[in-house]
Amino acid sequence: MNEVMTNEVKKKIVYSGVQPSGNLTIGNYLGAIKNFSAFSEDYECYYCVVDLHSVTVRQVPAELRKRTYEGLAVYMACGLDPQKNTLYVQSHVHEHAELSWLLGCNTMFGELSRMTQFKDKSRKHAENINAGLFTYPVLMAADILLYQTDIVPIGSDQKQHLELARDIAVRFNTTYSETFKVPEPYMPKSGARIMSLAEPTQKMSKSDPNANAIVYILDKKDDIIRKFRRAVTDSGSEIVMGEGKDGINNLITIYSVLSGKTCEEVEREFAGKGYGDFKTAVGELCADVLRPVQEEYARLIADKKYLEEVMKLGAERASYAARRTLSKVKRKMGFTDIPR
Numbered sequence: 241m242n243e244v245m246t247n248e249v250k251k252k253i254v255y256s257g258v259q260p261s262g263n264l265t266i267g268n269y270l271g272a273i274k275n276f277s278a279f280s281e282d283y284e285c286y287y288c289v290v291d292l293h294s295v296t297v298r299q300v301p302a303e304l305r306k307r308t309y310e311g312l313a314v315y316m317a318c319g320l321d322p323q324k325n326t327l328y329v330q331s332h333v334h335e336h337a338e339l340s341w342l343l344g345c346n347t348m349f350g351e352l353s354r355m356t357q358f359k360d361k362s363r364k365h366a367e368n369i370n371a372g373l374f375t376y377p378v379l380m381a382a383d384i385l386l387y388q389t390d391i392v393p394i395g396s397d398q399k400q401h402l403e404l405a406r407d408i409a410v411r412f413n414t415t416y417s418e419t420f421k422v423p424e425p426y427m428p429k430s431g432a433r434i435m436s437l438a439e440p441t442q443k444m445s446k447s448d449p450n451a452n453a454i455v456y457i458l459d460k461k462d463d464i465i466r467k468f469r470r471a472v473t474d475s476g477s478e479i480v481m482g483e484g485k486d487g488i489n490n491l492i493t494i495y496s497v498l499s500g501k502t503c504e505e506v507e508r509e510f511a512g513k514g515y516g517d518f519k520t521a522v523g524e525l526c527a528d529v530l531r532p533v534q535e536e537y538a539r540l541i542a543d544k545k546y547l548e549e550v551m552k553l554g555a556e557r558a559s560y561a562a563r564r565t566l567s568k569v570k571r572k573m574g575f576t577d578i579p580r
């Protein structure tokens with residue numbers, strides 16, 4: 241039956257993922273998770289806790305297990321309804337790993353060698369430059385392509401990986417005939433790259449060992465304010481954006497995204513005020529915005545049974561969609577079915 245006959249218009253697909261590699265930061269929140277719920281009504285959304293990705297860096301098993309539950313609870317606390325969105329854990333859907341192998345055989349060594357995240361992480365984890373760290377973007381492409389995704393909301397650090405996923409899709413479609421939808425990135429106009437509070441030329445990253453560089457979504461109000469008050473800024477005093485003023489640019493951006501005001505409006509609001517007042521104001525606003533998320537999180541994380549129901553439902557829904565694409569891919573590549 242075609243779409244007109246069933247009177248059912250197929251919704252476009254949105255897909256994204258966050259690693260349970262540490263406590264989630266306001267970078268993860270403002271750059272990615274906060275934007276996820278806006279798609280829930282009009283799109284079919286899949287949001288994944290990408291645990292397979294996180295083991296590219298050594299994890300403590302008990303912590304990984306705990307953070308996987310926490311990741312799911314944070315998704316819901318940020319407004320994602322598990323009935324309207326498919327919320328699931330990557331390792332529960334084995335098709336991700338299987339498609340990743342198949343796509344890896346259609347991805348070039350040279351392409352992976354150019355990935356800046358691989359270069360950065362190899363520098364940071366020089367003692368553990370494993371093969372998974374190198375092929376990480378292939379698994380990410382598998383995540384996205386399995387669901388015939390149209391749109392991928394991400395922070396700007398993931399743009400290069402998304403471009404590679406598109407290249408892999410196009411190459412596969414050209415070699416084996418039309419199989420995958422070619423996805424588009426969605427990056428917020430503001431907040432796509434929140435910087436470290438200690439080193440504002442660097443991205444705020446949840447695996448940064450310096451806790452003062454990072455504001456966590458679940459940080460207490462006092463800690464949030466203290467971290468913003470200690471944020472590194474230049475020697476100037478005016479609250480205006482400008483070249484070389486990475487610290488103040490970052491704070492203005494954060495205030496702007498949290499308040500929904502433009503950066504110019506923020507500059508006007510704080511005209512005549514100093515850095516100290518502004519830092520306190522950013523901290524207070526951030527704590528206020530995060531309070532309802534934290535309250536909802538506390539309720540959810542105490543209910544393990546409910547989180548497990550969500551995990552189960554999500555895995556079932558995701559597996560159903562993933563199975564369809566994987567069997568199509570295997571057929572096209574020439575794999576045989578088990579004879580019946």
Ligand code: ATP
Nearest residue numbers: 259261267268271394395432433434444445446447
């Ligand atoms: P890690 O430090 O373990 O590499 P991460 O903090 O970079 O982790 P991911 O789980 O890899 O976080 O990213 C989840 C999502 O959050 C991605 O879409 C990513 O682009 C986005 N994101 C991460 N950090 C920032 C940031 N500082 N600013 C904006 N978006 C971000």
Ligand code: LTN
Nearest residue numbers: 255256257258259290380383398
């Ligand atoms: N690589 C991403 C996390 C990620 C992802 C995805 C994001 C894994 N699979 C699929 C979007 C779509 C990161 O943020 N480091």
